[in-house]
Amino acid sequence: MGVAVMKLRNPPVNSLSLECLTEFTISLEKLENDKSIRGVILTSECPGIFSAGLDLLEMYGRNPAHYAEYWKNVQELWLRLYTSNMILVSAINGASPAGGCLLALCCDYRVMADNPKYTIGLNESLLGIVAPFWFKDMYVNTIGHREAERALQLGTLFSPAEALKVGVVDEVVPEDQVHSKARSVMTKWLAIPDHSRQLTKNMMRKATADNLIKQREADIQNFTSFISKDSIQKSLHMYLEKLKQKKG
């Protein structure tokens, strides 16, 4: 039926390393150019984890040129996903913090597994960093200004039930039904003529995408100088240590 399934596979936690981001963008571009493909189901092959978000090791202890290169690729993936002409449905089969949530938010419909261990949200403030304006814009578009403001300040990671309530996801289903539900949602969306659905999607999303496109270079510079600050590097160091200690 012209539907591809993209499975994220970057063990152990599907963090979005520079290599992973680049491969993701290239795969998406290929699918976009393949006229036989009308929809993509985005899911994970890592048990219990959809994506841990941006790779913290790409943002810690590197040089400004690396940060700039990394951020350019984060922007590129986001623009491709958010403005895709294809129908994107996410089958969220695990934890989905920060950049993981960002991937899901780019989709046209989000189905999440009903497992309270899995959480989703833009938790950047918990790391001592600030979600960029285009993450924020997409959050506001999805859950409204008040919920987004609260969730961004608190860095809320929602359980599936909470995520459904505020509208971060569209549907929560038993874990073993995530993929079948994503497929049935896709079938419903495929019934809509592509040209009218695509023009409607473009109408809804263009302003948000253009907002980044018109200031991409400045956004890269902002990111680079922010992430290079000693205080921010210290926060990331502490967060990485906390992740390590969790194990011990």
Ligand SMILES: CCCC/C=C/CC(=O)SCCNC(=O)CCNC(=O)[C@H](O)C(C)(C)COP(=O)(O)OP(=O)(O)OC[C@H]1O[C@@H](n2cnc3c(N)ncnc32)[C@H](O)[C@@H]1OP(=O)(O)O
């Ligand atoms: C202007 C600045 C804006 C920048 C925007 C940033 C957006 C982002 O996406 S920042 C990244 C935010 N991500 C997180 O906060 C997620 C952190 N990770 C977790 O909460 C957990 O790892 C998990 C719930 C995803 C999985 O838990 P689990 O118990 O299964 O695995 P762990 O033992 O915690 O992790 C295994 C291994 O992976 C490393 N790791 C985890 N997340 C990341 C990551 N995002 N980047 C790089 N590495 C990560 C973790 O440290 C462990 O490493 P070691 O085995 O070496 O200890």
